[in-house]
Amino acid sequence: MHVFVTGATGFVGSAVVKDLLDAGHEVTGLARSDQGEEALTAAGARTRRGSLEDPAGLAAGAREADGVVHCAFIHDFANFLASCEADRRAIEAMVEALEGSGKPFVNTSGVAGLSSGHPVTEDEEPDLSSPNARGVSARYVSAQMTLAAAKRGVAASVMRLPPSVHGKGDHGFVPRLVDIAREKGVSAYVGDGANLWPSVHRFDAARAYRLAMEKSPSGVNLHPVADAGVPMKDIAQAIADGLGLGKAKSLTPEEAPAHFGWFAGFAMIDVLADSKATRERLGWSPTHCSLLEDLKGPAYFA
DSSP states (O other): OEEEEETTTSHHHHHHHHHHHHTTOEEEEEESSHHHHHHHHHHTOEEEEOOTTOHHHHHHHHHHSSEEEEOOOOOOGGGHHHHHHHHHHHHHHHHHHHTTSOOEEEEEEESTTSOOSSEEOTTOOOOTTSGGGTTTHHHHHHHHHHHHGGGGTOEEEEEEEOSEEESTTOOSHHHHHHHHHHHHTSOEEETTSOOEEEEEEHHHHHHHHHHHHHHOOOSEEEOOOSEEEEEHHHHHHHHHHHHTOOSOEEEOTTTHHHHHGGGHHHHTOOOEEOOHHHHHHHTOOOOSOOHHHHTTSSTTTO
16 A cells, blocks of 8 residues: 655654554655655655645645545644644645545544543544634644545545654653743642543554554544543653652642743643544554653653
8 A cells, every 4th residue: 555644754654654664555755855855765665845835746645645644734833823724725635636536534633622521532523612622623624624525535534643642752742841840840730630631652643543544444533542541640740750850739720821831721631532433443452651651761851
């Protein structure tokens, strides 16, 4: 199988490329730079030079492949709506190229904006009027477009990643918490710290993408979730232990913005994510270490 992967040099995308190649598939990865092309070539993949702002090039890459994994996103939070619009145009171009082919298209989204207070299943969609979803509703437009592509003859699915996709080289949410704790001299959580962060190791997530390519489920969300929900207090204490900062500190919601800055809302994520349907659909189960186990090693504190 020949798979076109966007975001192929990123933290998750590079793991997807490796898993696909190790399983005997051919991969063409989207590269924005000479460095990206060199990394993909060294990994054993072909390359296509381009970006999310080149819909015609993305469509060509999709048309030439047997399936598409879309991991790329422009992480410019200062211009978030523009990033979401670029993503929407990119998806539309690739879906049009695949229309009527029955080929798999796996998009990437997240569970972080979904409702809290109960295990969120793959069948649930976000309530875009809820506080959890404010500020990320534009991101879910792309996910809804993807599921709608199932009616256009595309085996389209959405991989809803947990807030923490962890492992060596992580530059996402947990490293941000580590940086804040190092800067402030204290690792903190909000309230009782019982709010939950689902998580998965990047290599387990990568295998889920590969299985979605091979099994081609259509019109469904997928949850590659290993830890259904890790209490924020436990994450904060693991960071405190790793940095030698003693006991993690509880902050009130009013104190959180001064400590976490723009990241305060993320620090209060509260989602319990169910992955039963994904495990059954894909025959997937995690085999790598948990988030808290990962935080006991040196990768996050070097």
